[in-house]
Amino acid sequence: MATIDPAVVDGARVRYEAACAAGLNLDMTRGKPSPEQLARSHGLLRAVDREDDPAADGTDCRNYGGDPRGLPEMRAIFAEILEVDPELVFVGGNASLQWMHDLVVQAMLVGVPGGDPWGGPRRSTPVKFLCPCPGYDRHFSVLERFGIEMLLIAMGDDGPDVEEVARLAGEDPNVKGMFCVPRYSNPTGVTYSDDVVEAIAAMKTAAPDFRVIWDDAYALHAFEGEPDPLANLYDRCAAHGHEDRALLVTSFSKVTFGGAGLAAVAASPRNGDWIRSFRSIQTIGPNKLNQLAHARFFDGSLSAVRDHMKGHADLIRPKFETVLRVLDDRLGGLDVASWSRPRGGYFVSLDTESGCARAVVEMAGNAGVKLTPAGATFPYGLDPQDRNIRIAPTLPALAEIETATGLLADCIVLVSAGA
Numbered sequence: 323m324a325t326i327d328p329a330v331v332d333g334a335r336v337r338y339e340a341a342c343a344a345g346l347n348l349d350m351t352r353g354k355p356s357p358e359q360l361a362r363s364h365g366l367l368r369a370v371d372r373e374d375d376p377a378a379d380g381t382d383c384r385n386y387g388g389d390p391r392g393l394p395e396m397r398a399i400f401a402e403i404l405e406v407d408p409e410l411v412f413v414g415g416n417a418s419l420q421w422m423h424d425l426v427v428q429a430m431l432v433g434v435p436g437g438d439p440w441g442g443p444r445r446s447t448p449v450k451f452l453c454p455c456p457g458y459d460r461h462f463s464v465l466e467r468f469g470i471e472m473l474l475i476a477m478g479d480d481g482p483d484v485e486e487v488a489r490l491a492g493e494d495p496n497v498k499g500m501f502c503v504p505r506y507s508n509p510t511g512v513t514y515s516d517d518v519v520e521a522i523a524a525m526k527t528a529a530p531d532f533r534v535i536w537d538d539a540y541a542l543h544a545f546e547g548e549p550d551p552l553a554n555l556y557d558r559c560a561a562h563g564h565e566d567r568a569l570l571v572t573s574f575s576k577v578t579f580g581g582a583g584l585a586a587v588a589a590s591p592r593n594g595d596w597i598r599s600f601r602s603i604q605t606i607g608p609n610k611l612n613q614l615a616h617a618r619f620f621d622g623s624l625s626a627v628r629d630h631m632k633g634h635a636d637l638i639r640p641k642f643e644t645v646l647r648v649l650d651d652r653l654g655g656l657d658v659a660s661w662s663r664p665r666g667g668y669f670v671s672l673d674t675e676s677g678c679a680r681a682v683v684e685m686a687g688n689a690g691v692k693l694t695p696a697g698a699t700f701p702y703g704l705d706p707q708d709r710n711i712r713i714a715p716t717l718p719a720l721a722e723i724e725t726a727t728g729l730l731a732d733c734i735v736l737v738s739a740g741a
């Protein structure tokens with residue numbers, strides 16, 4: 323238990339009690355775009371409104387048909403984002419999470435190219451995945467649903483502990499893959515260094531069908547200036563003769579509409595044939611109208627997307643600055659918590675002292691401030707040290723963020739002091 327100046331604890335208690343009496347109802351649980359961000363994409367809804375309005379290749383987007391990989395104009399934009407050849411890109415659906423889920427399901431049932439099914443009655447030992455932690459809870463939900471054992475990998479300032487990754491992947495053929503959020507990671511905000519990317523690409527894996535699901539969800543999401551550069555996993559894997567290792571995904575959920583953006587996946591030609599084999603059974607074709615609307619809205623150019631993202635950054639940056647200012651003011655110098663200072667993405671990751679996070683989240687909830695459940699950033703919802711809290715400030719208004727973060731800080735003081 324931390325020793326904190328009693329005046330600081332008293333101040334926190336007075337404010338906490340006042341907050342309880344005020345009946346707050348604030349939500350900082352999920353990284354959603356704000357209404358102001360969504361409004362900036364409304365032009366999408368009017369971008370395709372003529373009866374005779376085919377895509378550049380003549381495809382009538384209202385009908386079945388066209389390239390099952392999606393419209394060439396959007397595949398080109400996603401290819402530029404993921405830094406791969408457009409031939410390797412599939413655009414479909416609105417949720418990258420659905421692609422990730424599907425990649426895992428297909429691997430379990432059918433197997434990835436070069437391997438047997440990861441699941442099924444013939445397999446006596448469960449498949450395992452490497453999970454950099456703290457990480458994205460929905461990745462863990464996918465793995466948990468299919469009984470894939472999750473092995474915790476510590477996150478550092480430049481990405482996951484790659485020595486541990488290489489050791490586990492190198493010695494156990496049941497370790498079949500790894501989820502990564504390589505840029506402005508959820509929740510730590512870390513961008514993987516070139517050395518980390520290189521190590522993931524180069525390592526020898528005991529499983530010949532090892533896959534890295536490279537979730538570049540925040541590829542465009544800098545708060546200021548250009549996004550952090552990121553080494554090209556696909557190229558690095560190919561350079562080491564492992565081009566099938568990389569499965570790249572991203573989406574426009576936090577570019578245009580959270581519920582109606584576009585998602586894309588890119589992979590080697592062999593993986594691409596595999597993806598095409600199940601996609602062509604799942605759907606006769608993706609929603610091309612939404613792809614056309616996006617292509618028109620952004621004039622078919624990534625630089626228009628980047629400009630659009632600068633507008634988002636102007637809305638988001640003050641929210642993160644508010645969180646950091648309040649945390650600095652209330653907790654700076656108290657030695658009861660540490661927090662990330664992200665340059666992009668959607669989250670601040672905060673660590674309390676061991677054994678405090680659950681109590682803090684519960685206490686904040688009792689005062690009407692909902693936070694992501696403690697433990698959510700770890701597999702099975704279990705943070706071994708009960709320390710990590712994910713703060714998601716994009717959705718609420720500035721004043722709400724100020725109040726909610728202040729209350730969170732007060733709860734940390736009170737729980738840390740055992741008050």
Ligand SMILES: Cc1ncc(COP(=O)(O)O)c(C=O)c1O
Nearest residue numbers: 417418419458503508539573575
């Ligand atoms: C790392 C990461 N990947 C994927 C998603 C969800 O993306 P989509 O809406 O494309 O499924 C999120 C949303 O928070 C995320 O943080």
